[in-house]
Amino acid sequence: MPDALVVGAGIVGAACAYRLAEAGLKVVVLEKEATFAQGSTGKSAAGVRVQFSEPLNILLSYHSILEYQRIPEASYRPIGYLFLVPEALREAQEEALATQRALGVPVEKLSLKKAQSHVPFREEGLAYATFGPMDGVIDPHGVTAHYLREARRLGARVRFSEPLISARREKGVWRAKTPKGEVAASFLLLCTGAWTGEVGKRLGLEIPIRPVRRMVFATTPAPFPHAFPLTIDLATGFYLRSEGARVLMGRSNPDEPPGFSEGMDWRWLAPTLEAGLSRFPFLEGLALDRRASWWGYYEMTPDANPILGFVEEGLLVAAGFSGHGVQQAAMVGRLMAEEVVHGKARSLDITPFRLHRFREGRFLKEKGIV
Known part of the structure; x- marks a missing residue:
């Protein structure tokens, strides 16, 4: 036995x-x-x-x-992971950063100017960024x-x-x-x-x-070189990162009901892109590859x-x-x-x-x- x-x-x-x-x-x-x-x-x-x-x-x-x-x-x-921190979350992220440092894990606080060296973005409404080099x-x-x-x-x-x-x-x-x-x-x-x-x-x-469906959208190969860290705009929850010549991106849908829904929810693409373009205008020059995009479940x-x-x-x-x-x-x-x-x-x-x-x-x- x-x-x-x-x-x-x-x-x-x-x-x-x-x-x-x-x-x-x-x-x-x-x-x-x-x-x-x-x-x-x-x-x-x-x-x-x-x-x-x-x-x-x-x-x-x-x-x-x-x-x-x-x-x-x-x-x-x-x-790396790059968190873009809005003014509204300044104190909460400072507390998280203090906890991370107290536990001895490597996380850096970056100015917005320095964060721009990782990925180009609009700075409106942001306070600073944090970067995890071992992420x-x-x-x-x-x-x-x-x-x-x-x-x-x-x-x-x-x-x-x-x-x-x-x-x-x-x-x-x-x-x-x-x-x-x-x-x-x-x-x-x-x-x-x-x-x-x-x-x-x-x-x-x-x-x-409970299961909650999540989507990951993938672009076709970008016409420019890039090596973006996994970058998260905490103001909207939108994230992106490089995967070879492609860019992967996504955003959790707060209105997605729990359950074993299957397949891509292409209706969520527009709200995702709206949030992404407001912070990362360069995304407008990229095309989506529907065949390379996928879905899965969060276990909430x-x-x-x-x-x-x-x-x-x-x-x-x-x-x-x-x-x-x-x-x-x-x-x-x-x-x-x-x-x-x-x-x-x-x-x-x-x-x-x-x-x-x-x-x-x-x-x-x-x-x-x-």
């Missing part, structure tokens, strides 16, 4: 499986798709950053980026493949095309039902991303994680922060990252292994991200959600 059953073979589930196997546990991974990284992981914009306001988010990302730097398959590129992008597929390969090397079994139908706890053991039979394990870990709310219902649990919680750790006896959740799961997966894998092996995460205090905060009516106020 395996010690731990991990549900989900995205980047978070893969990292957890690897670290559990590394700790000497017998691990089985269940994945409903035919291969790995087919959910939010594979649709991610691939950014990694330390520029958050909540200390735990900062540290989860910081330690994860340090790990990605050591994984060749991650193809880590420190292109950047990775290859989520490469990282996920690395973790699953290492987990298998240590004895883990990965079973594709095998969704979790239901599970129940009997005599200290979780008995999970799949289309191929029953799998029993002492611990059950849900790393099911945007589907975690639905999976929770199969276990008779209310887990407040009520406060846009993840749920981590035990939620019931033998049952753990690592999901609800609300757009920053790729950024934090590496450290989350380590912490979930500590939860199982030691009964509680040791490297970082994950209390702020435990499920009971919602049951107690406590909501975190992360200011760095994009």
Whole structure:
């Protein structure tokens, strides 16, 4: 009988499986798709950053980026994140910057003139910018493949095309039902991303994680050389970055209803471009490539922060990252292994991200959600 059953073979589930196997546990991974990284992981914009306001988010990302730097398959590129800070958010961003610096992560405060050296923009309404030199992008597929390969090397079994139908706890053991039979394990870990709310219902649990669709728009190759960092206009939430000769861009739709809506919402292109052109006029000279654009899901919680750790006896959740799961997966894998092996995460205090905060009516106020 395996010690731990991990549900989900995205980047978070893969990292957890690897670290559990590394700790000497017998691990089985269940994945409903035919291969790995087919959910939010594979649709991610691939950014990694330390520029958050909540200390735990900062540290989860910081330690994860340090790990990605050591994984060749991650193809880590420190292109940086540039935050353009409007006057209205001057004080809030100053507080976030102070927290980041107190934790020892590298973030710089830039004048608008210096920020212009990274990407050209209109300065109206802005106070200053912040830049994270260790922020950047990775290859989520490469990282996920690395973790699953290492987990298998240590004895883990990965079973594709095998969704979790239901599970129940009997005599200290979780008995999970799949289309191929029953799998029993002492611990059950849900790393099911945007589907975690639905999976929770199969276990008779209310887990407040819902899918929300997000779009990434890609241009055709630009007629000029560029190497833009992932740049975010905090006044509107519009972001862009270079991807080879293309420019990727997007903006979260605050009116997008939760649910498994599918396909590109081309109606959201006009509001996205309107926000982008107001700050980055050079975008007007670029053409959109509809075939290169894509959509995926954010896995949203009520406060846009993840749920981590035990939620019931033998049952753990690592999901609800609300757009920053790729950024934090590496450290989350380590912490979930500590939860199982030691009964509680040791490297970082994950209390702020435990499920009971919602049951107690406590909501975190992360200011760095994009």
